Amino acid sequence: MAGRRGGIHVRIDGIARLRQRLEDLEPQIVEALQKAVKESAEAVRDETARTVPVDRSGRDSHHLADTVAIRYDDNGLAAEVGWFNSASYYARFVEHGTRHTPAQPSLGPALDLERTRYMRRLTDEVRAVLR
Template sequence: MPPRRRRGGRNPVTVRITGIERLRERLASLDAEVVKGLKEGVTASAEAVRDETARTVRRDSGNLSETVDVRYEEDGLIARVGWFEDPEFYAHFAENGTRSFPAQPSLRPALEAERGRYRARLTEAVRRALR
């Protein structure tokens, strides 16, 4: 999903982890423990992506590694990971590169590394809730 345009023409550098959006209508009928397990899985994966991104992001001032963050939506069932504040607009350039320096992606590789674990986390969380 392409990033939304921000005022001033700058794009936020974020990744939206959804995985269960298509189940939204069915969540109301799910047991509260299952929903709690899904939220735990989303949180664990979002934090893993955040932590790996902070560990591998380009180091200039150190600001990007300190400001990568997670924001939750849909009562914790959706997580957005990335940089959300205007001072970190240059994360886009670090991730994608410019004419002056090559791309040094950190957010996308962290997301790709977590992709398989995310499904496993959700599956395990639901299994635990159903026991």
């Protein structure tokens, strides 16, 4: 559609209806979704911590295993897993490598491992509420 000043505008119908439907969800379903997100985020965090590279002494790369963390957003319906403190800036170099050091990923493989489990977790949690 052309706007009044020659611009192009697009209207997307249904967003308000979608927001309302999300707000109308039973609290138990929202709680089930939050539980699934939390379980998956914790699984990624734990697998990442378990597989972070260690040096010959058995210590991880500057304690990356201890600093991998989770941040929740959207009322617990979304999560980020990774290293968020400035002291762990080098995690990106361990994960992706540098010109001089090969990548030793732990976060990426943990995410890949959880990816298929995540959908099953969501489905199982919602089905349990609907029964």
